[in-house]
Amino acid sequence: MSFNVGISGATGVTGEVALRILEARNFPVRQLRLFASKRSAGQTLRWRESDYQIEALEEAAFDGLDLIISATSASIARSIVPKMVAAGAIVIDQSSAFRLDSGVPLVVPEINGVDLQSHNGIIAGPNCTTAVAVMAIAPLHEAFEAQNIVSSSYQAMSGKGREGMKEFLAASQAALGQSEGLRGHETLNLPDPVQFPHYSAFNLFPHCEQFETGSDMSTEEAKMEAEMRKMLHAPNLMVHATAVRVPVLVGHTVSLSAGFKQPVSPSQARQVLQAFPGLSVLDEPQAGIYPTPLAASGIDEVLVGRIRTVPFFKNGLSLVASGDNLRKGNALNAIQVAEQVLGIKQN
């Protein structure tokens, strides 16, 4: 059995990673179609030793496609995804457009694959930082019932896509030539930031996505609570998130402190985490073994470590988790969802 598969936003970094993963996992593709903006239409992308021509998303007909992985902005997804569904495709949408809609399952397969049993054609993947955090929290929530979580994130620049990566690398190159300037910012001469609200090179800022008028939290921070609640079926879970962009290219990290309803020790937590698919526990700090974004980049597993008691939380635990924001945080999760919904066994 094989499927007609489309990638929407194929020229973006998620599209690129999705193509690589479809190939590496030997995904049963009968026909592949690639969609992107008009600007890219007519260009070709190589996949499994063939060239595929990119179609303009705005003008394409989607008939005959079984599955579309949609990796566009939320505003494009809002206008295009319904047309894809109307044409008969199942759409795994990676944007925030439909994540909180009641008819749309928001799924990490290891956690709530059961929610795939009912959908209206659209299935959403979570925010990339939330995906990493929820992988670490879900098994603990299942066993000990999480009640509240304080999260501080360390989010890679690739969260802003290909243009963000380019701007960051160029700014880093420029800054390296002026390393004295990094010690007293006033003398720095860096290209003006376009993708980011501040210089990205050797800097960080507590600002991911937008701050909506009147809100003191960023949309990124709001997603962490709303999406965790939905995926964990935990409407009362409280999450206070601080989202920070850091000068790492790939790999999102979160520092989490959580309180649980049931008592939990670090060794119990390690057992539960180690047994969970898609997680790898790295927790021997004396030997330098703990999650880092560089170790998490390019792999499927989310890394978890630095598991400790938080004495002043009720049944408190803290931990650090790192995951590849382009893979488990995005394209890999989408493909894992597709495999489950289409009944494809990974070999």
Add this chain to the structure above:
Amino acid sequence: MSFNVGISGATGVTGEVALRILEARNFPVRQLRLFASKRSAGQTLRWRESDYQIEALEEAAFDGLDLIISATSASIARSIVPKMVAAGAIVIDQSSAFRLDSGVPLVVPEINGVDLQSHNGIIAGPNCTTAVAVMAIAPLHEAFEAQNIVSSSYQAMSGKGREGMKEFLAASQAALGQSEGLRGHETLNLPDPVQFPHYSAFNLFPHCEQFETGSDMSTEEAKMEAEMRKMLHAPNLMVHATAVRVPVLVGHTVSLSAGFKQPVSPSQARQVLQAFPGLSVLDEPQAGIYPTPLAASGIDEVLVGRIRTVPFFKNGLSLVASGDNLRKGNALNAIQVAEQVLGIKQN
């Protein structure tokens, strides 16, 4: 009135920054003496348009010095600082050697300058990350009584001194030539880390200082609680810290969530913070105004922003603070302590 001043560890980055600050603040220096390891003895450093020859710390006599700013490792400080005090100098020691000794004041002048009234010749400066965090917490503690704090840090590579900075910049240069490798770490070919436990370029790791045998927290994390308690005269304050090294050259940032005994709103907190000397409140996130390490580097003030309520903490507040780890986190604080203890007015 002027003073005979020594800098111990003069060739290190703290020594270098101390020399610049003494000059910029027009510190009343009668005689300047510079000390470093034998390896550097005989070399000269320039200060106020004169060359000063470096003396070997191990062999030096300290007679006649009124003040020594000591910026060596804790182990060197332990053996040398007592000799300096015996020779009649007041020593501002920036290492961790004496910070928690009962006869030794541990001081940030804006916070607990009153503790300088009694000392035995040694005055300690705090850990660089703790200095940034305690500047943000002290005025809130004074007004609302902090009870517990969750801290996640974003610590610059310069916390590992000049050699750390060199290794980090060289690794960054090497990694920029292999940016594809940053997307899947296995193909990266970077120089082996010496100063850091992992590749420092475009990476981060929850590992600052050491993990002592049997402890699941780093010595850096332990300092945050012990030093805050001492400086704030708050023996029951609970601090749960996660210390993370990030690929920033200068400027330590902390993401803090704290519970207070008294009710406190974000606007009350902003008022109290804005009124505190040495702090600057940057808190208009919609306009991209909040602390960043690049904005904090090279300046005296600690920057505070992203001030919000934490709904599930008792009287909970969260905030982000950034400060120059080489200045307020180190040399600047030492010189401010010296000014207060010697009765020097800043003009």
